[in-house]
Amino acid sequence: MDTRPIGVFDSGVGGLTVAKEIMSLLPNEKVIYFGDTARVPYGNKSQHTIIKFSQQIVRFLIEKDVKAIVIACNTANAYALEAMQEIFNIPIIGVAQPGAQMAIQATKNNKIGIIGTEGTIQSKIYSKLIQSMNTDAHVYGKACPLFVPLVEEGLLNDSVTYEIANRYLRTLKEKQVDTIVLGCTHYPLIKTLLQEIMGESVNLVDPAFETAKNLKALLINQNRINENNNDKYNHYFYVSDRAEKFEHLAKIILNHPMMPVEQINIEDY
Amino acid sequence: MDTRPIGVFDSGVGGLTVAKEIMSLLPNEKVIYFGDTARVPYGNKSQHTIIKFSQQIVRFLIEKDVKAIVIACNTANAYALEAMQEIFNIPIIGVAQPGAQMAIQATKNNKIGIIGTEGTIQSKIYSKLIQSMNTDAHVYGKACPLFVPLVEEGLLNDSVTYEIANRYLRTLKEKQVDTIVLGCTHYPLIKTLLQEIMGESVNLVDPAFETAKNLKALLINQNRINENNNDKYNHYFYVSDRAEKFEHLAKIILNHPMMPVEQINIEDY
Structure with a gap:
């Protein structure tokens, strides 16, 4: 058993649809979410830049002691999933x-x-x-x-x-x-x-629900499922800009109480 | 007289409309242009973030030894012009x-x-x-x-x-x-x-043409006009992402030959 949280990231709020499915399918798991709102959107930027941004975010999530990472952004998945799997020694899956x-x-x-x-x-x-x-x-x-x-x-x-x-x-x-x-x-x-x-x-x-199912299979397979009944809604949300705007949208998308969103300086990672 | 170049920056290609007026009104001046294509757009980001980005860009331009800086982006002008004028000891004007x-x-x-x-x-x-x-x-x-x-x-x-x-x-x-x-x-x-x-x-x-006129008045006033007849089109262009895409658009907007566009890591500044 592994009680550490799951890291989830996206360029902004979109990945919350994936986080929501994870919270629903794996209710004992804690989620650490990062939205790169200072550099959104990713969709029209180069592979080189998306790999650099993803690397900073994965370093941040590892510092938060996550046990696995979900890239909840199709562009980052397309351009950076393989590179992240090569660089970091932690399970990383995409959508x-x-x-x-x-x-x-x-x-x-x-x-x-x-x-x-x-x-x-x-x-x-x-x-x-x-x-x-x-x-x-x-x-x-x-x-x-x-x-x-x-x-x-x-x-x-x-x-x-x-x-x-x-x-x-x-x-x-x-x-x-x-x-x-x-x-x-x-x-x-x-x-x-x-x-x-x-x-x-x-x-x-x-792909959101199927991604949560893939994550569940991975955790079962590696014996990392959290069987402790955590405090519900014990998830943490970080962004690189405009925490209040994100929090407003996140409450609508997740539709349940949540911790205050914290802004961090992702370029430091 | 001051033969050093003029720094011009924007979140992307838009500021080239301002750079073009400067090149036309002040044909002896060299321009160093920076487009922050890795973090574009600026328009929906916070003042805190826009000040941080602008500060990195001004440091980069100062390292390139510019004699004055034009913020050719309305959002950066609105949020960061005053802060940049306070922090840096160089003439900085906006649009x-x-x-x-x-x-x-x-x-x-x-x-x-x-x-x-x-x-x-x-x-x-x-x-x-x-x-x-x-x-x-x-x-x-x-x-x-x-x-x-x-x-x-x-x-x-x-x-x-x-x-x-x-x-x-x-x-x-x-x-x-x-x-x-x-x-x-x-x-x-x-x-x-x-x-x-x-x-x-x-x-x-x-505001593009009037901005070029303001810059000219500033240079005359400070006795910084370049009276040497430079090589024409001797301008330098830098971006934080996708140099080729920028070069393609820049050629259309400026409509004259230009140096190859160089990609730099703006987060290092």
Whole structure:
């Protein structure tokens, strides 16, 4: 047994959707969350920069004595997961592997669409993972760079978001995909709108729950599950900027009481 | 006479519109430009963070032996200009003062609109500057957080940008402003569209040219004008991420040959 916390990080608030699934599936585990709000977004930055940022965050989380780390950001997963696994001697998992597994289980016609940031799509991480598991699968990626700003402006059910989504999804419709991976942690927040455009017959895959399941399997496998009944909601949240704004959004997303969010200087790590 | 270069910085490419006016008005001056592309955008980050970032950049520019610095970013100007002037012993000017002066000269009904990022609008920098020069002026600020991502996606003449601009500008129309300051260096790129929405009778003020004039006055005043005829286009460009992408955009904006863009680690300063 290992009572140490789980580290989870993202460029901002998006990864809280993953943290929430972890808290729900593994209620005895403590979570240490870091959101890199001073340097958000990650989606249009280079691999070199994303690796540097991820390295600083992993060092911070290790200093907080976490027993495992979840990269709850598709871009950081795409660009930095392998490098982090090589550099650090601690279990580190991402969201893309679970997302790819779910897509393979969900598709019937073997035509899978991936939507994400420029970085995630350019990395072809989902294509590589899916094709390594199912060589018959056809994978079509589409970068949707305006979704994050539109979601952050709260235009979740807006005609403008609908118009932009319609443009982005056009090619995936033409390819007749029956499954789309929401390859960015912001996108579940506009799932209803995306489903309306694609039609009810298309599966929209959100990797968050499957990621929590992967983490659970890892902890069981390594005998690291925390069986002590902790104080509930005993999670800690850190950001690199604007703690109050983060706390406001986090309360809405997590929908339960939480500790005050603390701001740290991530460049020092 | 002082042959050292002028430092100019912005969160990304936007400040190149200011650099271009400086190169044109002061053709003998060399420019050292820094774009903080690893941490862009600045518009929705805190004053604390913007001061920290600006301090690192000013240290970098001073190491490059510049004789004066232009903060070619409205958010950094709003949040960090005064702090930089206090900390560093070098002339530092911004874009807001020239923008405010131009607005006062342009308005006839003393109703002035300011559009900019969340940070620039929340700081009320333009209101304070304008009202200190003209107590009769009424200033109406409106944050336009989606303009930067829309411009960066190249949707300069798009129906979606038109729809969003129409929403943002509605209150300024209702207030019957006759002058609007483009309080973000990205906005001149959608000036045509903004003019169409507001009508030809409304003045759209771009502070870039006036900023170059302010810089010239400062150099003359301090006897720091470079009278040597330099090699033309002998300017240097640095970024914190994705030098190639920056170079591509910079060539379009500046429209003349330029030195290769160099990537540096700004967090080291």
